[in-house]
Amino acid sequence: MNKQMTMKVFFVLSFLVLAGTANVKGQYAISGIVRDAAELPLAGANVFIKGQFDGAATDAEGRFQFETALNGEQVLVATFLGYEMQEKRITIDQALTQANFELRVTPGKIGDVIITAGLFEAGDQKKSITLNPLDIVTTPSAEGDIYGALMALPGTAVVGEDGRLFVRGGDGYESKTFVDGLLSKKPYSSSMPDLPSRGRFSPFLFTGTTFSTGGYSAEYGQALSSALILNTNSFPEKTQTELSFLSVGQGINQTFRDSNSSLSVGANYFNLGPYYRLVPQKNEINLPPRELALTMSARQLLKNQHMVKVFSTFSRSQFGLDFPNTTRPGTMAKLSIDNRNSYTNVTHSGELKSGWFIKSGMALTVDDNRLDLQYFKVDELNQNLQGKISARKQLSGGLKLVMGIEETLNRFRQDYYETETGFSNQSQFHDLGSALFSEMEWQPLGRVATRVGLRGEHSSLLDKSQWALRLSAAYKLSAYGQVSAAYGNFYQTPEEPLLRFTSRLDFEQANHYILNYQWERNNRVVRLETYLKDYSSLVVYNKEEFWNPEYYNNSGSGYSKGFELFYRDQQSIRFLDFWVSYSYLESERKYRDYPEKATPPFAPTHSFSFVGKYWLNAITTQLGLSTTIASGRPYHNPNKAGFMNSFTPNYSNVSINCSHLRTIWGKSTIIYFSVSNVLGRQNVFGHRYADQPDSNGVYQGYPVTPEASRFYLAGIFVTI
Template sequence: MEKTVAFRIKFLLLLTFLSSAGLAAQVKISGTVTDAGEKPVSGAIVFIENHFSEADTDENGKFEIISDDLKSGDHITLMVHKKGFTDKALEINISGQAVTDLKINLGIKVAIVDEVYIDKIQIKDIQEQKPFAKSDIDVILGSPESSVLASMSYLPGVQQVGETGELSVRGGEGFETRYLFDGMLVNNMVGANIDGQAGGSRLSPSLFREMAIIQGGFSAEYGNALSSVVRMTSKDVAPSKNLNFLLSPFSLDTQMAMPIKAENKQSVEVGINIMDFDVYARNIKDDLDYQSLKNGPYTLTGNLFYKNNFSDKLKFRYFSNNSFTRIDALALDIDNPVQELSSRVKNLNYFNQATLTYERNANTKFFFGINNTFNTDETLYGKNGNSLLYRKDFNITQFKTSLNKKLRKNTFINTGIEYFIENSDLINGDRSVDYLNNYAGLYTELTTKLYRNLYASIGARGEYSWLVKKANLGGRFDVKYLDNANENEVGISYGNFYQQPGIVYNSNMNDLDFSRADHSILYYRYKNNGRNFSLELYHKKYSNLLLYTSQQANYDGYGYARGLDVYFRDGKTFDRMEYRISYSYTDAKRKYLNYPDEAPFHLNSKNKFTLSANYSLFDSNLLLGAFYNYASGRPYYNPGLGPEAFNSERAPDIHDLSSNLIYSFNVKNSAMLLIFSVSNLLGNNKIYNYTYSENDPYIRREVSPMYRRFFFIGLNIAFGLNKNNDLIDQILKRK
């Protein structure tokens, strides 16, 4: 849980330090931005290189910049950026107090929607539903925690499981969501945690250009996932040197990026984070009367990212992330409240990945990747001087190669193969399981234009698991209509999805099976000039789910999840303000695990509503964020009512109102950011579930966060800020 706190604060500060700039009138620069047809270009970002002065173009393509740090006689470079166009640079000599009526033509769009739409690697947008793609700035502005996982929980159909930190998507388990970094699987995305308290994101959003969650109906390229995938795409080579320090009462974070070759060909990025949460825990009392921190969490994390663009066609990436976490906690025995139970959690995680991308031409792209994850989770429980050890070690290596190729006009193929080698050792007290699992997946997917604005993707994926000793074959398709302006999209998706089982100690290792989910989705999406709307209806049918008793386990379980997701995002209506609204209705039932019969799924909230907004004050030097999250109570089993009432009761509804305040300023050549944030301002008790005594069904305790509120204050110092990077562009678009 405390790892969540540390990581989310780290990410918030690490990224948002760039959203600075106060404006005062001295020199005015204005003009109009147009395309090749002399039509106005709205939403383009216009800024002065190496200055804190910028503006967005309005619906008529007009912009106006007022700067207080320029004077007559200065020579500047005016930069214009708009997604889909080539960036434009103008050299300007300032004469007097104004430079007006500039005419800036961005030329022809890089990608045109209609006939050329598929011809330009827009294939991913056609192949997959990707309505919820987030930049690192979206992660910051989209939630108070500003971590990858927390920001996703403000999207429809997505809930962050309070007691683990995992994402439950459309009535699914946390492990049914898979995370991909540049197309490769990230194992163990959620960090270490103690019982009942959430772990946090292992990877910082600052690493990524885009993070997209696909709630269902995803491409045949992605397997071993029943509910959803989160695709994280890294940024390109760092364009300039910069050094960032984050200082807080309990952590120190340093991030450095350094180009090592001219013309943005190579760069090295290094990060180190040290966190000792004891400082916070000793000064602010927790809110649970049965559980507390004894020491820590202590966390040490280091990462290295090497990027080399050998040419425009050949690109290499190597990423390494290594972390160590230790948490000591105390809890009271539910049956004997004077008896203390100690626990010590230790986690060691090494993640290394290398990828090579070769674009032979505009119509052919090869990908090669390899990664390795070594992870050790160890928990030592103590009672009356006796200790019980739980330990899980796994070592997973993935190999993947793929080909994207144009077969003929408006038809592309995406095909590939991946292979996993997994060694795992599990110890739970006096029980242990050791196993080796090799897993292979082969997929092929065609994307084509059927007629005018009608597109289709159809694919198949086959898998074989040496552990399960079985193969599966699933089909997937998506048909959608896009209007000429690429503003309205309506479509239908269907697919079969499989996932390997987890290991149960009392299961027969020779009688395992793949779990299966069949997705049916009908969707409508709208996107235009700062506004996004999405409406989705879905039905998910589960089969081959795990069932167990104390004596045996099998895969005869089943279930369903069905519902409605609505999302609206508006950055246009109000000046200097963006707000986001989501609503989800999810009906989910299963016969699963120890369920005696089909019953409401224990992680599902039937109704979920979120509202978040960001507003910049005082010429954008001050950014205010407000976040409200409502979730109806989750089902739970009250053993006092008997098995016939399994999961018939619900925990109280959850209301969470949070806020943050970000103040940006400059000291000489350094950009400063002062952050203050409060989670759960009203201090509402968020009860996720209940733990019952094994001896008395009328004795129970709440499963709740250790801290109802969390306060943070910190300072980020950035050296070497350069306006010529995508992160700045995205920040300016949000202002």
């Protein structure tokens, strides 16, 4: 059975099995307010029915409301960081049940100490630095992309011709994405040369986001620079249908929900053909981008509050254009791409009677990428299967222990074929990666928190093993400010395009040193962070004979260092939420085909971002503006002496959007419009040059620029 048929059968069976459990019952509403002893509202407090997943977080005014299918006598629980938990017995026997809470500060505490070095966490208690789904969608420059929104945070660089995350002078392959703790091997869409990719996942699929720019937990490995940790939604609030009508496509999502199970299935189709007819592109488009994406998410609550979660996506995308041919200057080559990608993630979690919280799961990525570059064809198949189990327990004396193991099987195959000569070649390998980790968190004093982790990794392909140490600590200076520090060893198996030539390589390595200060009060947060990242054992090879395994070794090295500033304010001006970030970066490395150590083209020295969102209450409309400015990036000009001897002009982008909420025919509706690069600045990302000089000894070249000066997006989102 081929992969496409397998995916169809999987979706159908999952729907038939799980939809049978989604018996929708009558819904009851529970609402109220959570305040402290001074009767001030507590924003971000959690309120839920004890022993169930029905609940909500309070808004800026301390108010909450949620629906439940339960009735009769229940126990309602309210929790907030730094305050004592409170339980209240209620009787649900009417359409709306009211319950208010007054929480008291935990005696002897000035608030929990949370290690923040290198981390941007999205949790209920850290809303001042949260990028929740609404933040991502309403960040104008992000265009609804998770990775695009993260580029408005410090530590990231806008690499407009690529689209992946480039963090603190690290290459795009050094950043990894994890969904519910498991690796997503191909989180980005496939793209053409000099055209940016996008994230494959919708931000509305996730409730929690942790973006680590360094020094992350020993639970995660195989990433030299950063880890993006996404947590899928728990139970949806209710059964509903969501429709989207965009200028570039349409989508539908159906959610079923009862007290113990839920199922969401969705389909989206995108076709930019009509858009390109209205907005001409730089290159001739012979096959406009089109994609069909399917999503399924299921939840089942078992006995003793154990839960099984299933998350699965499948997409097929196609795109073709005429692209300048650097091997034959002055001519164009017809390029096309046909990509099929699937990702399935299944997890089980629950607490044992012994007090251990166990989480286990498996994730499978299958990516089939077919490139037709007119003069040669490349077919790549990447299959990645990961299994993982972890255990966590809160011990006495403020001690928490986490330990686990994981196995990752990675298979890669590339078929290469030259149309003119008939030459063909196949490269394939598989690698079994084994890892174990243990981490201990200890809060010996009310103001101090420490974390010590150890991770061991082994690669069957490299026949190498490594141990990585992770250390971090935080000290609470006051009720509002703290300092934290982190150190860690990080190892990564070389990329597949390198391993197809030889496996006689070692792990690449980076050591992180991070110092952080954070101040937070009244929905305002200030973060200052400085870091040093030391690279070693980077893979190098000879550019002229890149196919020769004799020239491959791990003699490369490099460094990145800098400091960052982040400020977010949701309080000073009513209805205005904004943040500002600035990054200073020094980075050099010798790796891949670099003849000498140099600043790579993805490491601008200065980066600045501003994101602002203003709510017009009278007309239920939010206006958004984002600005990104970055210094020029280096590139190599073969017509000049030296290496990485030129710089692009400074990068600048101003984007705007508008979201209008209203009710149409009794249905909740959002009308959305955005324009990226509204000023039409012609940003230059670098230059491409011919492989050989012309008769005058000059390498002909052209600037790498966006396909169009602006991108327009309009949409209507309806909830039924």
